[in-house]
Amino acid sequence: xxxxxxxxxxxxxxxxxxxITCGGNNIGYKSVHWYQQKPGQAPVLVVxxxxxxxxxxxxxxxxxxxxxxxxxxxxxxxxxDEADYYCxxxxxxxxxxxxxxxxxxxxx
Amino acid sequence: xxxxxxxxxxxxxxxxxxxxxxxxxxxxxxxxxxxxVRQAPGKGLEWVSIIYSGGSTYYADSVKGRFTISRDNxxxxxxxxxxxxxxEDTAVYYCARDWTPGSGYGYWGQGTLVTVSS
Numbered sequence: 001x002x003x004x005x006x007x008x009x010x011x012x013x014x015x016x017x018x019x020i021t022c023g024g025n026n027i028g029y030k031s032v033h034w035y036q037q038k039p040g041q042a043p044v045l046v047v048x049x050x051x052x053x054x055x056x057x058x059x060x061x062x063x064x065x066x067x068x069x070x071x072x073x074x075x076x077x078x079x080x081d082e083a084d085y086y087c088x089x090x091x092x093x094x095x096x097x098x099x100x101x102x103x104x105x106x107x108x
Numbered sequence: 109x110x111x112x113x114x115x116x117x118x119x120x121x122x123x124x125x126x127x128x129x130x131x132x133x134x135x136x137x138x139x140x141x142x143x144x145v146r147q148a149p150g151k152g153l154e155w156v157s158i159i160y161s162g163g164s165t166y167y168a169d170s171v172k173g174r175f176t177i178s179r180d181n182x183x184x185x186x187x188x189x190x191x192x193x194x195x196e197d198t199a200v201y202y203c204a205r206d207w208t209p210g211s212g213y214g215y216w217g218q219g220t221l222v223t224v225s226s
Contacts, residue, residue, distance in 0.1 A: 034212075035213070042216035042218060048211045049211050049212075098155065099153040101152055
C-alpha cells in the first residue's frame with residue numbers, strides 16, 4: 001500500500017514561514033491535497049490538486065509537488081494557524097485514498 | 109449550503125454491529141463521491157471507504173469484509189454498516205464529500221464517536 005510520511009512536528013515563529021513536507025514514492029505524479037485540523041474540529045481542506053485553494057482559504061497557504069516530496073507552505077504564520085496538518089492522495093493502484101501521518105504545527 | 113450530519117455512533121461490545129448515517133443537504137449524495145474517514149483518539153486520519161457516483165465501492169484493508177458503505181437516494185443519506193467490530197475500530201467517524209470529484213474532501217460532517225468496548 002502507498003505510504004505518505006510527514007514530520008511529526010514543525011515549530012515556527014509568528015510572521016515567519018512554515019514548510020510541511022509529505023513524502024511518497026513518485027508523489028509528483030499524484031494530486032496532493034492538504035487539510036488543517038484544530039482540536040475537536042473536523043478537518044478543513046486548505047489546498048487541493050497540489051496548489052489550488054478552496055474559496056475562503058487565505059493566500060498565505062500554498063502548495064507544491066515534485067519528485068518524491070509535496071510541500072505545504074504557510075507564509076506569515078499567525079497564532080491561529082496552530083493545528084495538525086495532513087496530506088492526502090489517491091492511490092490509483094488500489095483505488096484507495098491515503099492520508100499522511102500528520103504534522104503538528106506549533107506557533108512559538 | 110452543503111451540510112453533512114452524522115448520527116448512529118455509540119458504545120458497542122466487541123463483535124457487535126452498528127450503522128452510521130450521514131444526512132446530506134444542499135447537494136445530491138448520489139451525484140457525488142462520498143467517503144467515510146475515521147480518527148482514533150489522539151491519532152491521525154484514516155480513510156475507511158468510498159462510494160462513487162456510479163455506485164462502485166472501495167474499502168480500506170482494515171475494514172474490508174466487515175464494513176459496508178451504501179446510500180439511500182430517496183433520503184439523500186450515506187450509511188456505513190459496521191459488523192464484527194473490534195476495539196481498534198474505536199474512533200470518531202466522519203462522512204466527507206469531495207470538493208470536486210477527485211479533488212480532496214471539501215466538505216465534512218461533525219463526526220460521530222464509535223466506542224468498541226466490553
